[in-house]
Structures are given as C-alpha cells and as structure tokens.
Amino acid sequence: MDDGSARAPGDRRGKQDRSGAGDPVRTLELLWRVPANPSPSRGPKQRSSIDAVVDAAIAIADAAGIGALTMRAVATELGLTPMATYTYVPGKAELLDLMVDKVYGQMDRADLTDLPWRDRVGTIAAANRALLARHPWLAYLPTTRPPLGPGLTAKYDHELGAFDGLGLDDVTMDAALTFVLGFVTSVARIGIDAERAAADSAMSDHQWWERAAPLLAQLFDAERFPLAARVGQAAGQAYDSTVSADHAYEFGLARVLDGLARLIGER
Template identity: 75%
Template sequence: MGARERSSAGDPVRTLELLWREPGQGGSARGPKQRTTVDAVVDAALEIADGQGLAALTMRSVAAQLGLTPMATYTYVPGKAELLDLMLDTVYQRMTRHDLTGMPWRERVSTVAAENRALLAAHPWVAYVPTTRPPLGPGVAAKYDHELQAFDGLGLGDVDMDAALTHVLGFVTSVARIAIDTARAAAESGESDHEWWQRAAPLLERVFSADRYPLAARVGAAAGQAHNSAYSADHAYDFGLARLLDGLAALIETSSG
C-alpha cells in the first residue's frame, strides 16, 4: 500500500467539495462537454478495487474502465487520494443499516458489528485503509450516527460512546482481515489451509517436539481439529464478540450505577 493510500491524504478542501456534492451533480464545470460524472468515476474505481484490490487501482485503470484518457479523468477527481475518500464514503453510504429501534443493547451492538463485517466481506480493501482521519462526507456521517445508536441511552458519556464504537469496529476489522488473508492465501497458493497443513505435516512431525512444547502441542491440535485449520475467522468472530459484549456490559453497569 502506497504512502498516500489512507483516508484524507489528498487536498482537504477539494475532497470535501466532492464528498458533499449534490446528488446527480457529479460532473466538473471545467473543460469541454463532460462525458461522465464523478459518480461514474467512483463506481468504476470500486469495481476495480473490489475485483482486483487497491494495487490495481490507478487513475489510468479507472480511465480505461470508462473509456476516457487519464487526463480527462483528472477533470472529475484530482487524484487517487481524493478518489479513495470518495470510494470509502460511497461504500459507507450504500452499506446496509438496520433499524435498531427497540432492540436490546447487545442486539444493537451485534447488528452494527454484523453490518460492518458484511461491508468488509463485500469490499475487502476497506479493511486495510487507515481511517484515523476519516473522509468527512455524508456516508461517514450517516454511518457514525447510525452506529452510535447502539450505545445511546445506556448511561455512557459521549466520549465512552465513541470509544465503545471504536472498540467494536476495531474488533470486526481485525477478524475480517483473518478471513480476507485466509482467502487470499488459498487463492494465491492454489490450496486450502487443510491441504497446506497436510503437505507440511510430515516435516513438522520430525522437527516439532510435543515433549518440549506440551501446551502448544495439545492446544494447537485441539484448535486445528476443531477448525480444520490454524484459525477460523467465524469462530474468532463469535468468540470475540461474546467477550466484547461482556466487557461492555461491565462498563455499562458501572456507568448506569
């Protein structure tokens, strides 16, 4: 990932102007008659990133997708940094958001976690883009406002609400990366985790001593048998979310008490 492949790495004023454009007003007033729109440029970029990853995303590849020259593409978006913010905000705008009204708080938090897990499964590249400076567009605003509802009315202070949400999203992203990396390893190697371990087993049996590493041998064997692999993203998600909810419950109890 390049140094500028993080959110808010481009010109902040121009990025915000693009992020908050009126729906349907995605073109540029500069130059000759416009052949496309900012929305179409973003859609083309998303198709490339979703299918091939961010490494394949360049202004040239987006231009080719749209049948434009690279220079023409720059009349819609100043560069890749600004384009990346538009892409992030767009997937945030389009992600599924369930009505949290009336749900118990654990169900609300679990729903928000599931929504984000689905987003990262559909757009794996999002899991690897640093967003410590989030693109402050309408998609980010709508996502943040929706997700804070999971913690509203529980007695938490505003700072704790923000921290609790950050904790949940960080957990979801970390587990999503396990699933993404597992899928990539299988695709690049042409063999599943189970097949890889089967191929490595004869050598491991010769060099690994269960007497020397008794806990690693016992626990690793149990986990491997349970997951048919060293890791299971589904198990990590279910186990981790339950522990996360228990920890939040302690915080909520303390705050409300």
C-alpha cells in the same frame, strides 16, 4: 474508528493510499458535491461523472485490490483519457476518500429501535463485517483521517444509536464504537488473509497442512512444547485449520459485549 493500518500480503500501496491524504477542502467539496466553480461555463458536454469515476474505482479495488487502482486504470474502465479523469477527481488521494464514503453510504442500516443493546451492537458489528467481506481493500486502508462525507456521517450517526440511552457520556459512546469496529476489522483481516492464502497457494488450509504434516511431525517436539502440541492439535481439529475467522468473530464478539456490559453497568 479503527485505523486499518495493517497491510494485506503483497499490497503495494503508495504513501497516499490512506484516507485524508488529499487537500481537505477540495476533498470535502467533492464528498458533498459542492461545485468547484458554481458559475455556469461553456464547453463540451462531459462524458462521465464523479459517481461513475468512484463506482469504476470501487470495482477495480474489489476485483484486484488497492494496488491495482490508478487513475489510468479508472480512465480505461470508463473509456476516458487519463487527463479527462482528472477533471472529475483531482487525484487518487481524493478518490480513495470518495470510495470509502460511497461504500459507507451503501451499507445496510437495520432498524435498531426497541432492540436490547447487545443485539444493537451485534447488528452493527455484523453489518461492518459484511461490508469488509464485500470490499476487502477497506479492511487495510488507514482511516485515521476519515472522509467526513455524507456516507460516513450517516454511518456514524446510525451506529452511535447502538449506545444511546445507556448512560454513557458522548466521549465514551465514541470510544465504545471505535472498540467494536476495531475488533470487527481485525477479525475481518483473518478471513481475508485466509482466503488470499488459499488463492495464492492453490491449496486449501487442509491440503496445506496435509502436505506439511509429515515433515512437521519429525521436527516438532511435543515434549518440549506440550501446551502448543495439545492446544494446537485441539484447535486444528476443531477448525480444520490453524484459525477460524468465524469462531474468532463469535468468540470475540461475546467478549466485547461482556466488557461493554460491565462498563454500562458501572454507569
């Protein structure tokens, strides 16, 4: 699975803003909702729940990015004290794993049965692209130590089905899925970065280039850089920008599928 190690512009992440940064045993207990203390205990009735804490954290990250996510911010969202929030989740490291697993668990799982394999792979690629559009922070969160909870497990099992029955061994199936998801994440970042650039500058790409064009025309020597001049102009006219996330996705996915077709044919 792609590790998502790149950072979004202006993303101020701490050293623990990645998956698997917390205590692995406690994280797994939280992911699978294993009680830390199975024996009943007396005390005041809890005002919230792990799910409520996770939902509040996802809402904050969706609206303002991972940089805005703190345990204090979650507590404020839920009307709790920061110390009370720690009774549900021990820290931000574990909270991030719970967030990732929750959004994975909520993904659409379209029926892949009887679809041609290219359609199966295209379907899981589209589902992941939609997920990253809904939760942009996820595209930049390193997941080299993925949260092995029910959400990720269901996602992984479902997506492997796109490659089942094609003659690939198990390791190659895992690698093929990683290849597809890595491509989707890379292209998703293009779209996210373009949207953030437009928001930060209060200008569309078209407006930005219109402003830069007069000076650029004086500085850029088309005779010195003939390929850049010709190809850049053609692409700019096609996209009305320097890049199109939609075109990059459609073009790239076709190449990914072509590469997999050759691999599958060899097997």
